[in-house]
Amino acid sequence: MIAFDYIRPADETAALQAATERPGARFIAGGTNLLDLMKLGIERPRHLVDIGALDLREVTETPGGGLRIGALVTNAALAAHPLVRQRYPVLSQAILAGASGQLRNKATTAGNLLQRTRCYFFYDPASPCNKREPGAGCSAIGGFNRIMAILGTSAHCIASHPSDMAVAMRVLDARVETRLPDGQTGSHTLEALYRLPGETPHVDHRLAPGELITAVVLPPPPARQQSYRKVRDRASYAFALVSVAAVVSVEEERITEAALAFGGVGPMPWRNREAEALLVGQAPSAALFERCADVVLAEANGHGGNDFKVPLLRRTLVSCLTKLTGAEP
Structure with a gap:
């Protein structure tokens, strides 16, 4: 693992400022995916901005009858929340089907949405991978590809998205709320948030550099x-x-x-x-x-x-x- 700076801001404004002042900085919360990738040398951020101290851990009802889920709500807390279990059981079921209890205690809502593929070749620095190194080639095409995608792939990448929670969020028409470095707010549907691999499989999403997810909003409960x-x-x-x-x-x-x-x-x-x-x-x-x-x-x-x-x-x-x-x- 390469050396990196560690910053722990006290609020959103300080977090955005820290990320803006340090090109290539990455936000980190639970770290259940990013730290693994750093240990393997796949991710090499020079600066980590720890957002664990931010006030983003609440689940609240919206005026229209939906839910606003703070970005730092853990998977365990979200799956067990009474309103989620009562109104959005598909979400609770999906979260409980993923990972282990220990990981769900650390993994956060925003981090779960942004986790990277578990493609074997992406995790192996010795194997060519366009998602890890653009232009290197895709080892999964013609290689061992049991867990790879069958829809939305390209000639450059057939990796699949690993999240269970994100699948439930997608069926529930969830929206992601963000704050940008200039202080403006943003909003993305999950369809708009993620990118298909096309010719740029190394780009997973459409968040701008330094854009911070602050919450996920669910509309009122859907069909029974x-x-x-x-x-x-x-x-x-x-x-x-x-x-x-x-x-x-x-x-x-x-x-x-x-x-x-x-x-x-x-x-x-x-x-x-x-x-x-x-x-x-x-x-x-x-x-x-x-x-x-x-x-x-x-x-x-x-x-x-x-x-x-x-x-x-x-x-x-x-x-x-x-x-x-x-x-x-």
């Missing part, structure tokens, strides 16, 4: 039935091969609301509005859910070792929707 289904290689402490976050409402034997997000299959938490629209107004059935899966997977592309994710995502989606809607299997 919510579920997070995660398929992984072992029962605990494993990243998703595929996951499905589903929010569905059924009234008078018709689907009236539907939102779907997917993990383990894309470079960001994946969502397909066309597939959701296909469900609305229809009677729940296995045939309908298969057509929905057809839409989701229309542009899916396996790379050999991860070809199995295509039928696995189909089965997981159909099973999840069948259980949520009470349809005949």
Whole structure:
């Protein structure tokens, strides 16, 4: 690990000033991802701005009936919060499906959203990786790619996004609130926050240098039935091969609301509005859910070792929707 400066500001203004005055500075809170990457020499910030002392640990109701979640709320605290468990069970389920209890006690809401891929080659400095070193090549294409993405990839990168929590946040239409170095505030949907790899896979998100996430805002609770289904290689402490976050409402034997997000299959938490629209107004059935899966997977592309994710995502989606809607299997 290279030497670095450590700054612990007392408030947001001081944190933004510290980051602005030190080019290349990185914010750190729980450190559950960044410190690992620094130990391996993958991330090499010269300055760390520790935001752990900032007043960003509250979960409060918004005037419209949603929730505002401070950036430093830990994953453990968020999953256990009564309003999250009552109104947004898909979020609680997703968080509890990720990592271990010890990590959830340290990992923060903002840090979870910004964690980097767990691609084997990204974590191996001896392997070519465009995400780590632009122009080096992608070792996963043509290599061991069991955990890689099948949607939204490019010829330069097929790494998948690792977060469970972010998948649930995406299905809930969460927005990220930020403060910029000039003091202005910003707001990003998760769709706008993340970037597809394209020709620049080393750029994960659209935050400006020194832009600080201060909160995540959830709109009022969505449809009644919510579920997070995660398929992984072992029962605990494993990243998703595929996951499905589903929010569905059924009234008078018709689907009236539907939102779907997917993990383990894309470079960001994946969502397909066309597939959701296909469900609305229809009677729940296995045939309908298969057509929905057809839409989701229309542009899916396996790379050999991860070809199995295509039928696995189909089965997981159909099973999840069948259980949520009470349809005949």
